Amino acid sequence: MKKMGLNEVREAYLSFFESKNHLRLSSFSLIPQGDKSLLLINAGMAPLKPYFTGLQVPPSKRITTCQKCIRTGDIDNVGKTSRHGTFFEMLGNFSFGDYFKEEVIPWAWEFVTEVLQIPKDKLYVTIYLEDDEAYDIWCKSTDIDPSRIFRLGKEDNFWEIGQGPCGPCSEIHYDRGNGKVNTLEDFIKAAEEDRIVEFWNLVFTQFDKDEEGIYHKLPNPNIDTGMGLERIATIMQGVNSIFEVDTIKSILDEVCRISNSKYGEDYNKDVSIRIITDHVRSMTFMICDGVLPSNEGRGYVLRRILRRAARHGRLLGISKTFLYNLCETVINASKGAYGELEEKREYIKKVIKLEEERFEETIDSGIQILKDFICELEHKGTNTLSGSNAFKLYDTYGFPLELTLEILEEKGFKVDVEGFNHEMKNQRERARAAREQSNYMGSEESILDKISVDLNTDFVGYQNLACNSVVELLIKEDEFIKSLNSGEKGIIITRETPFYAEMGGQVGDKGIIYGHNFKAEVLDCKKNVSGKILHFVNVLEGSVETGCNVSLEVDKNRRDNIRKNHTATHILHKALKLVLGDHVNQAGSYVDSLRLRFDFTHFSEVSYEELKKIEDIVNENIMKVYNVVTDVMTIDEAKQSGAVALFDEKYQDEVRVVSVGDFSKELCGGTHVQNSGEIGLFKIVSESGVAAGIRRIEAVTGFNALSFIEEKNNLLKEAAAALRCSEKDLINKINLELVELKEKEKEIIELRRKLVGSVEEEVLNSLREIKGIKFIAASLKDIDSDSLRNLADKIRDRITDGVVVLGSSFEGRVQFVAMASKSVLNKGVHCGKIVKEIAAIAGGGGGGRPDMAQAGGKLVEKLDEAIGSVEAILESLVK
Incomplete structure (x- = not known):
């Protein structure tokens, strides 16, 4: 068997399926896009849900990925065993109505036996007990010994979650022991004893289960496979634990060095070493993808993971912050496959360091609170801390239950663990209720998701603000209709449109759609999950029917103001990097006709002097009247040209690169001015913090900036008039008034003292x-x-x-x-x-x-x- 490093296995897998005409996609962000049922991506197929449902057309019918995943369902077992982890990578190859069992089974066998060169006498296969088709293909299209194929029931070899797409699956297993397993009973026993381990699951999505539990054959069945990269790496490297795999062991070794510990000598120390090793991988990738520590949602997951690792560092005797340096080992091990780790190295370290320091403060506070609880127990003469108080320590101060138990045991006290678990269960139920429930493929379908994928609208709005077109589809409330009449609100979909649909922080266009005896006001323009452009309208007069000819006109003045604000965000982004540092990255934006809002990564308040510099740089580059040029190129060409991209975004093969002279270059699908001089003037209105490590600048441009300055001038004039002085003497006058006011206050205090003395x-x-x-x-x-x-x-x-x-x-x-x-x-x-x-x-x-x-x-x-x-x-x- 070939010995291969984890990075080598990943590349071998992706290259193999590329040779089978699969499109290799880079890993999607850990933050789900358009799927409110998940906090974090937890499976290789999760980001591909819209392709499986047909809500979106995949870039290829054959795709292969290595997807970053986070699972925290059994976080309490991480460290206690050598198998559990919160971060893992999932290798997968997918077919969207293209190939099926006849192709994927032989390919899987070819990859395992010829590329990985795993001995055939070490392999077993399981299939669903009724899947004769899979059995026949395994026997006829591969050279596996049929006695190594076992049939299992629904619990093991049938993939389904409620109603919706589902199907049988076939799993490939590796035998770490010696001698052949001959019976199903022996196979099950060997799997339970961890002698035989499953490492690749081939899911054959061929049915659609309805509300009554009836399975209907899908006209275009899909393939969804998943192989845990860390698990196959343990097999390829002949080790028993993911913590012994080359890239992960390099992290574990560094933990041992920092803590002056030796792995394998003390069980409790080994638990702490494994927890830190796993958790630092998770936090590094989560922060890289834009997650920041907080008290809710995915931010809470990150905070819990980070603080748990920091706490186990203390147990190992590490008295200072260390995780922010340890993440360097993670970055060095994985930057070849995930270049964004290198790009964001300093940013990742900064976020971890800040949270570590915050935890140092809170854990000390937690210890003091625990001491108060102990005093209360002693006063009451009881020996058990309530579950609610233990949970308060955990939830408010990041104080793990095991630490509370440990300290209390030293003092002769106990914890109501059952009460703590009850509080934890309540919290999980609240979190689950806060997330939208979903079926197998994401959020529940609405009428907007039922629009045919074959219906496409050609967007002509980059060049034109008006065009003629044909009405393709009308929607009112929750149904498709034939006509939309005066006084009614609904959605119009046309063959072409100049209306920009809300995307990338830029709001949708407004305007009018009109035809013969018909006129509708466009209130907004958005896209559904499959990218169809929807005009939300209010019919002002007449009626419109499907198939009729219409004219579409965008509100030009509004679009012009939006374009000014959007181009200004690009110039602002570069100015922020120049003044504050390269760690600054866009964390969100909002652009409408009145203002712009730009969120960015930074760890302290931006000073008045820094804001002044930023504003001056933006205005300087506006006044240079740079040409604003948009080029269409491949994503690789864009990155090679130095264009700024957001790593949590998923881009098409071809992207739009917007350049403001030679000052700024970014990937962007929005609308922009033709030259920077059109912006006119840029004025910062406010700067504030919106989350840990995220700052926000709000600004105005053009005539809105002039209006803002005029308002300030009017305030100055009113203030000067009220104080009866000129504007240039305003500050001196205010200072004189303040001096007088302080004197009056002293007089009042003295009078009150005398008054008090007189009543004594x-x-x-x-x-x-x-x-x-x-x-x-x-x-x-x-x-x-x-x-x-x-x-x-x-x-x-x-x-x-x-x-x-x-x-x-x-x-x-x-x-x-x-x-x-x-x-x-x-x-x-x-x-x-x-x-x-x-x-x-x-x-x-x-x-x-x-x-x-x-x-x-x-x-x-x-x-x-x-x-x-x-x-x-x-x-x-x-x-």
Whole structure:
């Protein structure tokens, strides 16, 4: 058997199927596109769902991929075994109604036995027990020994999820033991004992299961195969664990070096080493594809993985941040196949480092919270931490359950693990409910998904803003119709259109569609999942029918403003890189006729000086009146030319490259000005943070920028008029006013001090006694909380032993303060209880310590009543 590295196996597989006329596609992003049923791509066929359903036409009927995948369903087993992992690569070859069993079975055998050179006496095949066709092909089209083919039931060899496309499958297995397995019972036993391992599943999607459970034959059956790259690599390298595969072992070895540990000597240490090794692969690829740590969705998955790895670093004795350096090993091992890892190296490291540092802070906070829980348990005389408190530590502070268990066990306490699992189950159900349920192929079908794939609209809007065409299809609500009448809203699909459909952050065009005795307002223009251009209209007059001739006109002024804003985002993107650094990448954008919004990767607030530089660079390049040129080329040619591409986007074979002179060059399908001078003026309106590591700039261009500047000028004029000075003296005038204001504030403070001093004696005259305790309760006016507190402090000192309760109305609210001498506390006096009761009378609340407490209230008219209740409250408290 040929010994092959993981990267070598990947290339051999993809090259083999290319030789069988398959189109090799690079891995799709881990972030699903248009599939709300998934947080992260978890299987090789997941990104190809629209091709299987016919919602989209595949670029080829034969495709082969190596797809990055993340699965966290059994994350708790990762590390505990040598087989489980959260990140893996899935090799696959797919047929969309082209070839079927007759081709794929011999190809699979050829690849396994001739390319990989796995000995035939080490291989077994399983098929669905009723699939005689597959059995015959295995026997007639390959030279496998028929006694090595076993039939299994639906549970093992039939692929289906609810209703929809499904079918039998055939799996290829490798025998790691010695001697031949002769019976089905022995085969099942060997598989359970992990002697025999499955490594390639060939799914024959040939049925469509309806609501009643009846299987209907598909007219064009599909092929969907999946082979785990890491698993086949273990076979090719003669190792028993994915952690011993060359590329993964290089990471594991680095973990051992950093932690000064030796793998294979201590089970608990091995668990931590494996967890870190696996998780650093996941986090590196997730961040590269645009996932950022957060408290929800896929960001939460990343945060959990990263913090789990960081925590196990601590268990291995690594006291400092280390994952951001460890990811270098992952990048070096995989950058040949995934060039974006090298492109985003510094960005990936920065994101990991920031999250590691944040975890350092939260884990220390978590330990303090846990100490408080322990004190509470000791006070209550119980030995079990509740599941809800353990989950709070986990969910809020990223504190793994095993760490909570470990610390509590050292102190002689336990955790209600069942209660913790119940909280975890509730959280998972909430997360599942938040995601849209789906059938086998993604989101449920709507009328828009039933539009024939053969219906195409030719977009002519790059060159023309008007054209004549024919109505191909009309939709109203949830059905196809023959006509759309005055006053009705619906969707029109035409043979040609100049209307740009919303895409790439650019909004859809608006305008009119008209014909003989017919006129409709185009409210929006979008695409469905298969790329059909939909005009959302409101019929203003007459009626339109399928097959009739119409004219389409885009709102030119609106399109012009959109084009200005879109080209400005390209110039802005380059300016951001020049000022802030190459780590800046587009993380989202929105372009309409009024403004532009540009999200980008950056890790701190952009300073005023930096924003000024960015704005100046954009305007400088606008004023250079660069020609804006669009070239159509292959994706490889585009990248070689230096064009900026988004790695989480999937591009067609041919792409549009938009160049703004020699300043900016990006892949883009949007509409743009002909030269940068058309933009006129660029003005940044705001800069803000929208997520961890993501900043946002909002800006305006052209006449909208002039309007923005005019608004600012008007504000200046109004401010100058209000302060009775010229605009150039505005700052000096404001500074003078501030100085005067501070002087006035000092005067007010001094007057309040004198006022408080004048009432001190008056308040002391209200001294009374109850059950041998001196007390004063008084209501005042126009005294702020600080002055009230100072007054209460002075009076308490003067009466020596006793209680002072004061209330004051100030600026429409009520404030209370209560203070007591230490000597009366053992008689039952508690200031916190006093203010809580009196504040409730005034429509408020508060509390505090036995010797001092504060509160507030809303009902000024209840002040005297509240202060009048103090005597009765004190009487009830004093023993």
